Amino acid sequence: MTRFRWVSVLVAAAILAGCTPSFKQSTEVVQQTDDAEEAETTHITSRQLSENYYRTLTPYKESASRGLIVSNIYTKYDVKEVENGLMRISQNVFETDKYFFQEGQYLSANTVSYWLARENQTTDKGEDLQGLNPSSLDANGKELAPTVKAVEAPVYLAHIVEQNYLTMTDDNKVKLGGMSIGLALNSIYYYQKEKYGEYFEEPIPNEKLEAAAKEIAEEVVARLRTRSELADVPIVIGLFKQQPRNSIVPGTYFAYSVVDSGKSGLGEWQKINEAYVTFPMSSPVETYREDNDKFQNFKQDIDKYFSNFTSVIGTGFYQNNKLQNLEVEIPIQFYGTTEIIGFTQYLTDVMLKQLPSDVTITVSVTSVNGPEVLIKKERNSDKPFVHIYE
Secondary structure (H helix, E strand, C coil): CCCEEECCCHHHHHHHHCCCEECCCCEEEEEEEHHHHEEEEEEECCCEEECCCEEEEEECCCCCCCCCHHHHHHCCHHHHHHHHHHHHHHHCCCCCCCEEECCCCCCCCHHHHHHEEEEEEECCCECCCCEEEECCCCCCCEECCCHHHHHHHHHHHEEEEEEEEEEEEECCCCEEEEEEEEEHHHHHHHEECCCCCEEEEECCCHHHHHHHHHHHHHHHHHHHHHHHHCCCEEEEEEEECCCCCEEEEEEEEEEEECCCCCCCCCCCCCCCCCEEEEECCCCCCCHHHHHHHHHHHHHHHHHHHHHCCCCEEEEEEEEEEEEEEEEEEEEECCHHHHHHHHHHHHHHHHHHHHHHCCCCEEEEEEEEEEEEEEEEEEECCCCEEEECCC
């Protein structure tokens, strides 16, 4: 419900998706599996909201390892970005108009849990877990001291994300056309010197983390290729560096590689230059200085509207040192309908005047009662979508 709307619901949905949606007829297909008797009828969703999104299959299949990500990734920001970032990388290989998205169906929760273990860990029955993280034992088979382990054998790999990309065959069937794997890595190793003791932090050097991650990636690909259903499909593998536990911005992928169809060797690693930053900054580096100045001016104009202090926080997403998206959160005290309308009009004018025009901007105004206002402006547009909640 809204107090008023400045655009229609249909147009609003299109703007939020990034562009006008493409409506296509729903298609009934058969999803192939290794076992012909298990092939099942499914439907390809009728809408592709944007060229930046994949169409999916219905009924929707959840990941075979669903649920592990919440316990393995430190922050809610990283939980979201480790999946969204992998999809962005995948678009470099699997075109959105030719492939359909499905959550990972090949790595089970047990498999992922086993692979996240240390090399020396075993099950209660003594079975090898095939852990991909370094052994916690020294050359004599003795457990390393916690402080030594933190420096010489930290846990690098925190989680494994799988995404499947399907293609349509000539006989109206869909089959696995590609797979993407995201390796979520720890930037800090948290450890205890004694059981139930306090936690200590040991930052993992970037060079050391990257070298270990690439070795883990090679082993993951080798294991995937031993499975008949994955022997020939192209595999994208990305390296994600998650942020510390107290971070309010997500980490990012810093490199990816493609394993071509039928091959087992990783291709050349492609560097990824992405970053999330928080505005305003007290001492920004040169890359963020101009955008930070604009945000400071925006915040000052918002502060003028209120007699009391109002927090204005922005999260910017950079690709190749260029600001792409900016999300702004403005918590306020609860006001009446007319006051909200007046502030929203002022806020929209200030946003168009002070913030960069070539950036996608989302402004959320909230109070103790929940969301109050949503403003969405697409890149190079001066006609934002404005929604006031009731």
